[in-house]
Amino acid sequence: MEGNNFSPETGFDSFHGAIPHATLSFDSPERYRGEAHFLAHSGARLLALWADSPSSIRASLILREGVVLLSLSLPKDSLSFPSLSSIFPTAGRFERTIADLFGLLPEGLTDLRPWSDHGLWLVPPLAEGRPSLHQPFAPEDYPFVRVRGEGVHEIPVGPVHAGIIEPGHFRFSVVGEKVLRLETRMGYVHKGIDSLFRGRTLFEGARLASRISGDSAVATSLAFSKAVEEALNIEVSEGIRFVRALLLERERIANHIGDLGALGNDAGLGVALSLFGPLRERMHRHNLTHFGHRLLFDTIVPGGVSTFLSPQMVDALLQETDDLLSEVSLLERIYSDHGGLQDRFQNTGILSPEIAIRLGIGGVAGRASGQGWDLRIDHREDPVHRFSPALALDHVGDVAARVRIRFFEIFESLHLVHALLTNFPGPDICSTLPDIPLSREGLGIVEGFRGEVLGWVRIRPGKTIESAHIAEGSPLLWHALEASVPGNLVADFPLINKSFNPSYSGSDL
Amino acid sequence: MALIPTFPSFGWTISLLQMLFVIFLAPLLYGWIGVVRAILQNRRPAGLLQPWRNILRLLRKETILPEGHSYLFLFVPPLFFFIMAGASLLIPFLMVSPPLAPVADAVTLVGLFSLARFAMAAAAMDLGTPFGDMGGRREMMVAFLTEPATLMILFTVSLWSGSTAIPSILHSFSLGHSPFHPSLLIAAMAFILVFLGENARLPIDNPSTHLELTMIHEAMLLEYSGPLLALMEWGSMQKLLLYLLLGIDFFAPLGISRGLSPLSLLVGLVALLGKLFVLGAGIALIESIFAKLRIFRIPEFTALAYLLSTLGFLLHFVLEV
Numbered sequence: 065m066e067g068n069n070f071s072p073e074t075g076f077d078s079f080h081g082a083i084p085h086a087t088l089s090f091d092s093p094e095r096y097r098g099e100a101h102f103l104a105h106s107g108a109r110l111l112a113l114w115a116d117s118p119s120s121i122r123a124s125l126i127l128r129e130g131v132v133l134l135s136l137s138l139p140k141d142s143l144s145f146p147s148l149s150s151i152f153p154t155a156g157r158f159e160r161t162i163a164d165l166f167g168l169l170p171e172g173l174t175d176l177r178p179w180s181d182h183g184l185w186l187v188p189p190l191a192e193g194r195p196s197l198h199q200p201f202a203p204e205d206y207p208f209v210r211v212r213g214e215g216v217h218e219i220p221v222g223p224v225h226a227g228i229i230e231p232g233h234f235r236f237s238v239v240g241e242k243v244l245r246l247e248t249r250m251g252y253v254h255k256g257i258d259s260l261f262r263g264r265t266l267f268e269g270a271r272l273a274s275r276i277s278g279d280s281a282v283a284t285s286l287a288f289s290k291a292v293e294e295a296l297n298i299e300v301s302e303g304i305r306f307v308r309a310l311l312l313e314r315e316r317i318a319n320h321i322g323d324l325g326a327l328g329n330d331a332g333l334g335v336a337l338s339l340f341g342p343l344r345e346r347m348h349r350h351n352l353t354h355f356g357h358r359l360l361f362d363t364i365v366p367g368g369v370s371t372f373l374s375p376q377m378v379d380a381l382l383q384e385t386d387d388l389l390s391e392v393s394l395l396e397r398i399y400s401d402h403g404g405l406q407d408r409f410q411n412t413g414i415l416s417p418e419i420a421i422r423l424g425i426g427g428v429a430g431r432a433s434g435q436g437w438d439l440r441i442d443h444r445e446d447p448v449h450r451f452s453p454a455l456a457l458d459h460v461g462d463v464a465a466r467v468r469i470r471f472f473e474i475f476e477s478l479h480l481v482h483a484l485l486t487n488f489p490g491p492d493i494c495s496t497l498p499d500i501p502l503s504r505e506g507l508g509i510v511e512g513f514r515g516e517v518l519g520w521v522r523i524r525p526g527k528t529i530e531s532a533h534i535a536e537g538s539p540l541l542w543h544a545l546e547a548s549v550p551g552n553l554v555a556d557f558p559l560i561n562k563s564f565n566p567s568y569s570g571s572d573l
Numbered sequence: 574m575a576l577i578p579t580f581p582s583f584g585w586t587i588s589l590l591q592m593l594f595v596i597f598l599a600p601l602l603y604g605w606i607g608v609v610r611a612i613l614q615n616r617r618p619a620g621l622l623q624p625w626r627n628i629l630r631l632l633r634k635e636t637i638l639p640e641g642h643s644y645l646f647l648f649v650p651p652l653f654f655f656i657m658a659g660a661s662l663l664i665p666f667l668m669v670s671p672p673l674a675p676v677a678d679a680v681t682l683v684g685l686f687s688l689a690r691f692a693m694a695a696a697a698m699d700l701g702t703p704f705g706d707m708g709g710r711r712e713m714m715v716a717f718l719t720e721p722a723t724l725m726i727l728f729t730v731s732l733w734s735g736s737t738a739i740p741s742i743l744h745s746f747s748l749g750h751s752p753f754h755p756s757l758l759i760a761a762m763a764f765i766l767v768f769l770g771e772n773a774r775l776p777i778d779n780p781s782t783h784l785e786l787t788m789i790h791e792a793m794l795l796e797y798s799g800p801l802l803a804l805m806e807w808g809s810m811q812k813l814l815l816y817l818l819l820g821i822d823f824f825a826p827l828g829i830s831r832g833l834s835p836l837s838l839l840v841g842l843v844a845l846l847g848k849l850f851v852l853g854a855g856i857a858l859i860e861s862i863f864a865k866l867r868i869f870r871i872p873e874f875t876a877l878a879y880l881l882s883t884l885g886f887l888l889h890f891v892l893e894v
């Protein structure tokens with residue numbers, strides 16, 4: 065086995081989209097686990113783990129140098145697959161999802177409670193009639209991990225929350241006001257995205273991809289489109305790349321602004337919402353006038369973009385960028401000078417760098433805890449690398465650090481948008497999508513506003529999707545949230561939750 | 574202790590007017606705070622009448638009773654409402670000496686408020702839901718932390734009159750002392766802190782939050798609906814107004830009617846409305862610029878209130894005797 069392991073120097077064989085990646089196929093479970101183990105020791109983080117059929121398990125890992133997709137083929141009659149949970153602690157829930165959907169047993173996984181299945185599935189929905197180890201259970205019987213001791217009690221919250229947000233259940237074990245343990249229970253918005261992709265045309269696929277998590281529409285549809293473009297082996301032109309980078313940054317800015325306002329509001333500073341809210345709303349309205357959709361749905365399609373950027377629009381967007389820069393600077397000063405707000409933010413919900421490494425957290429949450437991963441900075445992707453955005457990095461890992469990271473990234477993104485607009489080469493036409501003689505796979509990865517968003521697709525001749533998967537990064541953030549809440553006060557949970565802002569829809573898929 | 578000769582029947586009329594005043598004006602004051610807060614936060618205000626609309630809407634709705642409730646759950650909302658309405662008879666604000674003057678003692682009043690709060694917390698815990706329990710125990714924590722400060726403020730104020738009876742406190746202020754005493758000024762600051770804590774306002778509690786885990790007062794009301802909820806909310810609005818009236822009696826009594834002549838009553842009423850107008854705006858301002866305190870910072874906040882009230886108490890002997 066030694067010597068056959070993947071080498072980051074020479075192993076990457078695909079450079080489509082400027083982020084190196086490689087697919088490693090295995091037939092033997094031992095080799096699969098061995099490779100995962102080896103890569104974990106080389107500093108790889110697990111992004112997502114899924115099955116694209118009952119006999120094919122995929123694990124996508126990210127290294128500094130690029131992305132590695134481990135692909136394990138199982139024998140037709142296999143009832144189990146090897147678990148990576150002893151190597152990557154976050155693998156467990158992905159593997160429990162596979163167990164629920166396909167009826168396969170994750171071998172080596174100690175926590176075999178159902179995850180996506182809420183007791184409503186009589187048989188695993190994707191088992192395709194094979195025998196399975198599935199055991200029906202009552203939805204209310206989900207065995208949360210109990211904390212025992214004098215004065216310990218549980219607070220169940222959700223899935224229906226007091227505010228108008230997505231559904232998810234939180235189980236707190238508390239002593240008085242102090243949280244001893246938080247366990248999340250998701251799956252209430254399981255939509256069967258992977259199955260919905262199957263058999264659709266590429267444009268239907270892009271529509272679906274932009275609707276996985278509404279706030280990340282650009283990131284998810286861009287990851288999907290890049291995967292399609294790799295599978296079809298086409299390059300998009302410079303003008304298209306500029307527009308895509310611009311849309312991605314606009315999505316990041318709007319979401320960060322929204323999150324910052326919500327953070328202030330959750331700390332009881334209601335005026336924060338009415339200061340940040342209008343800025344975000346104005347961006348949404350400009351999105352609607354310029355790009356046709358408030359949340360930029362369907363703006364990115366395989367081979368190009370569905371919008372157009374005229375010189376007048378460039379001027380209007382430049383003006384908007386300048387306005388935002390001065391307005392957000394003012395708001396940043398208010399936030400950093402507000403003693404009461406900083407008191408709530410600081411030392412609340414600390415995700416220590418050690419735990420961030422162990423869980424493999426990237427994105428905003430990772431960067432606030434000393435994990436300097438950012439695809440826009442680590443890789444030479446055109447056109448962003450021309451303007452060399454700076455890396456936002458903090459080491460404290462508390463809510464205040466995540467607030468600082470968000471402010472920093474807004475400013476960096478505004479500068480980036482400004483540079484993209486002033487250097488815009490002019491509109492380009494979209495590439496036509498060629499047909500392919502044989503099924504082919506492609507992988508795309510994008511730095512979304514939460515973190516890395518991965519798209520994977522296998523296309524069959526006739527330009528329809530044989531199989532696809534989008535990983536949006538939120539499942540990892542729920543782990544980060546669970547790790548950072550214990551020791552805090554129950555009343556600080558909403559603030560900590562908002563500072564991570566994981567998507568329910570994006571993690572349930 | 575009849576300071577001013579009164580005509581009993583007319584006095585009772587005024588007292589009933591006081592009660593109606595508190596019951597019907599309290600939602601308007603709430604609305605006014607909401608209007609100012611909305612304006613300060615760049616929002617379009619819902620209007621002065623919004624709390625009234627809410628109350629009327631809730632009164633028209635059906636009551637949904639949670640599983641496992643006892644009679645406590647049903648009795649507490651009317652009890653709470655009527656304690657607050659009854660307390661309005663004890664606080665003189667339209668005239669100095671209402672007929673219930675003999676029992677109009679500030680300590681009685683504090684006791685009444687404590688009773689109301691205890692009933693509310695008990696009703697919240699009646700169901701055994703985690704949120705009710707959490708709200709109940711948080712409310713009791715805030716209560717026992719603010720109570721010493723409340724009493725200290727009371728003692729400071731009563732140093733002038735030698736009595737904790739509100740009419741005699743009011744009377745002592747009219748005996749030619751200058752209206753601004755350092756001890757009263759400091760006690761007034763302490764009173765503002767106590768007021769915010771007792772009435773579940775920012776920075777202690779956020780009355781407009783939807784985050785059930787952060788709630789104190791609202792968490793106790795989560796299981797209530799319809800008319801019962803209306804009574805609870807209406808009662809809380811009255812409590813806010815009563816606290817303001819108490820503060821006005823102690824620290825800004827100027828203008829209150831000492832007799833029963835219609836003119837002085839009218840002047841007193843106008844002065845009172847003016848004061849409430851200003852104070853309501855002040856509350857909205859505080860609520861717009863402060864973030865909510867972390868729950869375990871509340872002891873520091875109430876300790877400050879206690880410290881200030883003690884300081885006021887001592888200052889009286891240092892500077893004013």
